[in-house]
Amino acid sequence: MPYSSEHKQKSRERILQSAYRLFSTKGFDAVTVDAVMQDCSLTRGAFYGHFTSKSELYKEALTFAASNSKLAEIKPEGLSPREWLSVLLDGYLSVEHVSGERPCPLAFLATDVVSRDKETNKTYARVYRRMNQLILDYAGRDSVRDEQAILSLTSMIIGAVAVSRTLEDKQLVQQILSSCRQQTRLLLGGI
Amino acid sequence: MPYSSEHKQKSRERILQSAYRLFSTKGFDAVTVDAVMQDCSLTRGAFYGHFTSKSELYKEALTFAASNSKLAEIKPEGLSPREWLSVLLDGYLSVEHVSGERPCPLAFLATDVVSRDKETNKTYARVYRRMNQLILDYAGRDSVRDEQAILSLTSMIIGAVAVSRTLEDKQLVQQILSSCRQQTRLLLGGI
DNA sequence: ATTTAAATATGATCTTTATCATATATAGAT
DNA sequence: ATCTATATATGATAAAGATCATATTTAAAT
Structure with missing residues (x-):
């Protein structure tokens, strides 16, 4: 198995963190998947390894924000x-x-x-x-x-x-x- | 001069009315210029005779809503x-x-x-x-x-x-x- | 009835962006 | 060292939608 086992999990959290920050500042549509990924120093390709769509990201970011x-x-x-x-x-x-x-x-x-x-x-x-x-x-x-x-x-x-x-x-x-x-x-x- | 003198004014109000209703229900991005115009039975072409952009429409709709x-x-x-x-x-x-x-x-x-x-x-x-x-x-x-x-x-x-x-x-x-x-x-x- | 400028409609164009297909890099296991 | 599944990156595709260019309709004024 490549990468340390927590690696993906950490990436996921970084994405959620960036996503929430951006969504809460600019709203859903004004934030592009690219922008989120750049914000946490990844690229859009990696995104779909974590979430199936931008909508799903939004939901997850909302939940994430609530618990954090x-x-x-x-x-x-x-x-x-x-x-x-x-x-x-x-x-x-x-x-x-x-x-x-x-x-x-x-x-x-x-x-x-x-x-x-x-x-x-x-x-x-x-x-x-x-x-x-x-x-x-x-x-x-x-x-x-x-x-x-x-x-x-x-x-x-x-x-x-x-x-x-x-x-x-x-x-x-x-x-x-x-x-x-x-x-x-x-x-x-x-x- | 074509059309009655109040015609354009009335169209404008219809657009604003539709725009506000849609914007307040769905938000800025989820509402297309087409949708607004269809909502008040006009077409997108006519839109730009009334407003210079969708952003301007948004502002006007906000003001309009406030006074109405x-x-x-x-x-x-x-x-x-x-x-x-x-x-x-x-x-x-x-x-x-x-x-x-x-x-x-x-x-x-x-x-x-x-x-x-x-x-x-x-x-x-x-x-x-x-x-x-x-x-x-x-x-x-x-x-x-x-x-x-x-x-x-x-x-x-x-x-x-x-x-x-x-x-x-x-x-x-x-x-x-x-x-x-x-x-x-x-x-x-x-x- | 014609004319005509204003109002509206129709058919592009052009940009943005989500998503996909494919390639590359990573680091654990052998 | 090499292999390999996983994670990430890059380039391509395709759809949506704002705006524009152009055509058509409208009804007041003559």
Whole structure:
């Protein structure tokens, strides 16, 4: 067997990483297979050894991003779930997140996802539900009532990030994020 | 002069109408010039008599949608600004809006807009600011504090509509919208 | 009725890009 | 060292779609 056994796996991850970064910045169509492969220093030929099509790549990149997002990555350390949730929300509602290279896929692919295939849609929905569940868990409640309240919270933070991403005015972005940080506290206070 | 004087103007509006409907449903790239023209029973040749390019069409459609949106269209009648705002928000956060053919461009083009040209970006930002201002006016306040609070409100409703659009699960969509309707009330209560 | 400029339609062209077919490089196993 | 399956690269194909060049239709003005 040629190449070390992890080689292909590593390539695959590099492709996914590049793909997500590019997709989330430019959207599906504006990103070519060539561009993705060049971004991770491979060539288009190799691509089809990893994925059967660009569409499949998109789905995989979405899933990949979800499991490697900031939200999923950082782990609580000596913090109560509530405190941890606080940290999490502030991170989500930060300039770094908004203008970073690995933004939340929920915020960045929303429009794009509508038009794509059922599979992609389902993936998106799965990621969305997971996010709500995660926050609900941290908030430490699970009544139907609280579950409902969380939905408006996630709408807010996803909306904030999505809109902020489009705006050039950095000051305005700061204001949006700051406003949402405050609001999330008020909202969680009622839960 | 051939054709009635309003003819071209009417064609132009038909094109914009079709364009917006299609763009907001499928995104920029998934919509071809041909498709837009067929949608309004014209042919691609005629297109370039109205717009210089597909990109220009996109910008114009965005502006067009903003000035013809539900939000801008309906006028208060015997209602106080506050009551009116209530009606407005409920309309925005309704299934009809989410699954309708003329959804808010802020929610539906967010991802798409990032990658497009500066002009489009500016148009989007203008529409966004106008929306915030409008709500602030109806809310009847204009302190910096309130202005900030509104930003989280609009984030929430835009996010809710954008996400809802992607979800197949109608019940979940209902819950999201309902949750946000409640939250907007709480939020406005504090203003 | 004719004329005519504006509006629309039709048939290329030309570029972009996904995907495929084929060739080459890689490094474990012998 | 050589062999070989796997991974990657290169060049080709083909389809889609934006834009253009040219033809045709329209209805106001004479």
